[in-house]
Amino acid sequence: MxxxxxxxxxxxxxxxxxxxxxxxxxxxxxxxxxxxxxMTENAKKFxxxxxxxxxxxxxxxxxLYFDTNTSVKHIDLAQKADAVVIAPxxxxxxxxxxxxxxxxxxxxxxxxxxxxxxxxxSMNTDMYQNIRVQRNLDILEKDGWHIxxxxxxxxxxxxTGAGRLPEPWFIFDxxxxxxxxxxxxxxxxxxxxxPTVEAIDPVRFISNHSSGKMGFAVAKAAEKRGAxxxxxxxxxHLETPVGVTRIxxxxxxxxxxxxxxxxxxxxxxxxxxxxxxxxxxxxxxSKIKKxxxxxxxxxxxxxxxxxxxxIGEKKTKKQFLVGFAAETEDLEKNAALKIKKxxxxxxxxxxxxxxxxxxxxxxxxxxxxxxxGSSSDIPLMKKEQVANILIDHILDKMR
Ligand code: CTP
Numbered sequence: 001m002x003x004x005x006x007x008x009x010x011x012x013x014x015x016x017x018x019x020x021x022x023x024x025x026x027x028x029x030x031x032x033x034x035x036x037x038x039m040t041e042n043a044k045k046f047x048x049x050x051x052x053x054x055x056x057x058x059x060x061x062x063x064l065y066f067d068t069n070t071s072v073k074h075i076d077l078a079q080k081a082d083a084v085v086i087a088p089x090x091x092x093x094x095x096x097x098x099x100x101x102x103x104x105x106x107x108x109x110x111x112x113x114x115x116x117x118x119x120x121x122s123m124n125t126d127m128y129q130n131i132r133v134q135r136n137l138d139i140l141e142k143d144g145w146h147i148x149x150x151x152x153x154x155x156x157x158x159x160t161g162a163g164r165l166p167e168p169w170f171i172f173d174x175x176x177x178x179x180x181x182x183x184x185x186x187x188x189x190x191x192x193x194x195p196t197v198e199a200i201d202p203v204r205f206i207s208n209h210s211s212g213k214m215g216f217a218v219a220k221a222a223e224k225r226g227a228x229x230x231x232x233x234x235x236x237h238l239e240t241p242v243g244v245t246r247i248x249x250x251x252x253x254x255x256x257x258x259x260x261x262x263x264x265x266x267x268x269x270x271x272x273x274x275x276x277x278x279x280x281x282x283x284x285x286s287k288i289k290k291x292x293x294x295x296x297x298x299x300x301x302x303x304x305x306x307x308x309x310x311i312g313e314k315k316t317k318k319q320f321l322v323g324f325a326a327e328t329e330d331l332e333k334n335a336a337l338k339i340k341k342x343x344x345x346x347x348x349x350x351x352x353x354x355x356x357x358x359x360x361x362x363x364x365x366x367x368x369x370x371x372x373g374s375s376s377d378i379p380l381m382k383k384e385q386v387a388n389i390l391i392d393h394i395l396d397k398m399r
Pocket of ligand 1: 309
């Protein structure tokens, strides 16, 4: 939502990675941004101006003197801009920007902007590591601009090392972080997500349908808002959110151990995970074989430890503890009981079973219930949005 109706300037300089700017532009447009592309003369040698004009639905700015009626266009654009990203940024442009030189449409516009700026250097490794380039990047960073470190890998010049422009989704993600208010700065957030997996034997297990989407959305939102995030997750098919420390576990016991290990340093603990309530008492070390003449198998199960309850017993007054409750009936009554039983500050309760909320869906609809008995409904929306509203409520209650 952060890019909705925002004016973004996409600066493109003359590097081979200029083709990646096409995809970055598409991502920004898809997210609702109004994008104006500014190209240097050399950038136009790599990708044609028409591609950017068609995709951005705006004229590309590259010649300050092309149309005298719009000779102050760069100033209009600079004043209107909510963010600037320069991807790729060559050593030459970086040097000009650091020195305050204004000799083309891009460098001139950049002298007039006051909004957040992200510079994505991309060049040969030796050039990138050159003391002058590093010094120039330091200058820009000290001036308050965001420098996105290049990736390492095989470069166009056939050498291997740092200098590759990061993938467009990554640049997009970091721009999103750059524009997000850092109201969780200085806070450590510990989150559990996904299912737990309880072994029956080396090849079989008991688990549940949790996709991890809600917990990962909370981790992603918290990181973007400036928190230091640790995510303890059961097996899920999701990428770790950028900037989040992920600890992978399988069983309830492993999740408990990791949560307790990191509990002391956490300011906010959010237990989104769907922990198995029971596990086989005696997991076998070799595969259970079928027995002739037996068409039934009985598994003896024992209750797992309730991690949330354990944390509730150990938490200090300063720590804010949030649980999730999956219910199929009596949502409010059951959730309120869990607040008391597990010493929670807040619980996010949802009815499982509906197609558009719960485990596998990308959307969710939850009721937040607080320790003092008050509550707030979050209507059906994307899990990322639910995550942000959840964090808003946590911050509000912690004040
Ligand atoms: N939870 C936990 N450890 C368990 C079981 C649950 O930490 N062994 C946590 C979950 O991560 C969630 C909250 O407790 O934050 C509520 O989980 P839920 O399954 O809704 O409730 P239970 O306490 O397991 O009770 P019931 O299954 O009877 O509803």
